[in-house]
Amino acid sequence: MLNRVILVGRLTKDPELRYTPSGVAVANFTLAVNRTFTNQQGEREADFINCVIWRKPAENVANFLKKGSLAGVDGRIQTRSYDNNQGQRVYVTEVMAESVQFLEPKNANAGGGQQYQSQGGNNFGGPSGDRGYGQQQNQNQKRSNFNDDPFANDGTPIDISDDDLPF
């Protein structure tokens, strides 16, 4: 049935890139989308919308977007639930991005000559062999916060598995 979401907004933080046990990339990020109308106090509020993206585009997102980047998302709303550590069922509504568009001007924050090749597109190309590389690149280029490492054990289970794959 029809389920389509289009967003343009800014990342509230750097994206988080992880890998499933079988090596498939997933990135999470939140878009702040400013409302086009003001509230009764005359302020312009924003919606903070959680997005997920899989495979190669996930690595593109991790490599080319960061806190504050302007981005467009074309995707679907997905819902899921899990039990938290207090034994309560938690319901989650998020956007499964099918493609992400990088709207930052090319020279935006570039310190060097890396090309801001845009458009994750729909090319969910196989992740075989990309894994170490994508991750490597990411850590080198923009990551310093070490506990983003999906394999670091911070006590909370990594809530992704290949079952979450959208195909």
Place this chain on the structure above:
Amino acid sequence: MLNRVILVGRLTKDPELRYTPSGVAVANFTLAVNRTFTNQQGEREADFINCVIWRKPAENVANFLKKGSLAGVDGRIQTRSYDNNQGQRVYVTEVMAESVQFLEPKNANAGGGQQYQSQGGNNFGGPSGDRGYGQQQNQNQKRSNFNDDPFANDGTPIDISDDDLPF
């Protein structure tokens, strides 16, 4: 900024119609939207997406849709948060519907000759005087579950106020 959602799915329950203290109608409903792909077990899952609609279209929704009805929604994703009774902050992502389309065939469940005039449209016409009527009609026609009554006190605060008005 761009924030657009389009859904077609079926109501999981009858819509819930309420009124703010100042008499503005709000309806809540959940759409089950079947995915177009199957999971790794070969099953077709669904997403359960909470929707809100205000004013006159809210009353139309309450009057013309019920559990199982096929409906289309054009709207925006909105996020908000509140503190639950355990003092935890709860984050909510839902769809603010701007218009709802009734996709049920005209004779679907009609017991009589009432016209299934469709399309809430964008006419957020003033609710003046509609209130008693809309509510009345609704209770008579399809409501029996009494504690949907927005003025009945079931102990939990009614989490709507005129501040939630989208304009």
Place this chain on the structure above:
Amino acid sequence: MLNRVILVGRLTKDPELRYTPSGVAVANFTLAVNRTFTNQQGEREADFINCVIWRKPAENVANFLKKGSLAGVDGRIQTRSYDNNQGQRVYVTEVMAESVQFLEPKNANAGGGQQYQSQGGNNFGGPSGDRGYGQQQNQNQKRSNFNDDPFANDGTPIDISDDDLPF
């Protein structure tokens, strides 16, 4: 860049199914989408939107939709131009459907037991071997208007080629 269209409307005629020289299916159809507002004469007008769909979903469309069917489309706007027989350049704007949803109730116009299996989905599966079959089925099941035959020569060149393939 972002380019997304979602429509719900009714087919103005039976879809037209054709095949490229290399055997890829294409279907054309027009959706009448009623406006949600009325014009200054108080009439509700409609927009008539030309849609194209390729490969397997094209055959589904030809097999399961006909004049008057209610359908949803998720796709992109595409533009192209060609020179007509008066040597004038003609500009065309149409919707490249990526998926089509069948919104007709199951028993809508069924004369028999054929299942109205819905949802073209995104499965642009290879057309190998489907060709004769899909076409056959279509002519048998619902086609009688002979000059829909893509290979009949009515003097106007068939304006499709494998170059139109969206991938």
Place this chain on the structure above:
Amino acid sequence: MLNRVILVGRLTKDPELRYTPSGVAVANFTLAVNRTFTNQQGEREADFINCVIWRKPAENVANFLKKGSLAGVDGRIQTRSYDNNQGQRVYVTEVMAESVQFLEPKNANAGGGQQYQSQGGNNFGGPSGDRGYGQQQNQNQKRSNFNDDPFANDGTPIDISDDDLPF
């Protein structure tokens, strides 16, 4: 019925601003939207999509966008037809923008201190009195091509009337 279009692309030319006889502003512009996929020659093509916008947002578009500007559009597909001067019926498919988002960075091409107030929004505020002003401003700020003047007579009838108003 559902009819929703979202686009992000660049203006192919400066927008054209006109006024109906009764003084309502209309702007026309074309968005070039690059495809996310390449054709069989490996080239990335674009779609050129004609857009219309009415009233106050039309004046904002004329004042803040120009050839090359990156913009987002949220609107509907509309179709209409007219008879050209060879007596042929011409069918037109275009996007009726309901809101336009300015995606150019603030300092993009600013020569001075004018504020790039963004977002036409949905405020179809009355045009009373805006007319001379809006037009004035536009001609002064960015227009030099005189025959964009909607009242200049270049022989072709001005194809707008208040009947085209979407409400």
Place this chain on the structure above:
DNA sequence: TTTT
């Protein structure tokens, strides 16, 4: 827990 939020972006410009």
Place this chain on the structure above:
DNA sequence: TTTT
């Protein structure tokens, strides 16, 4: 807490 989920619809056909």
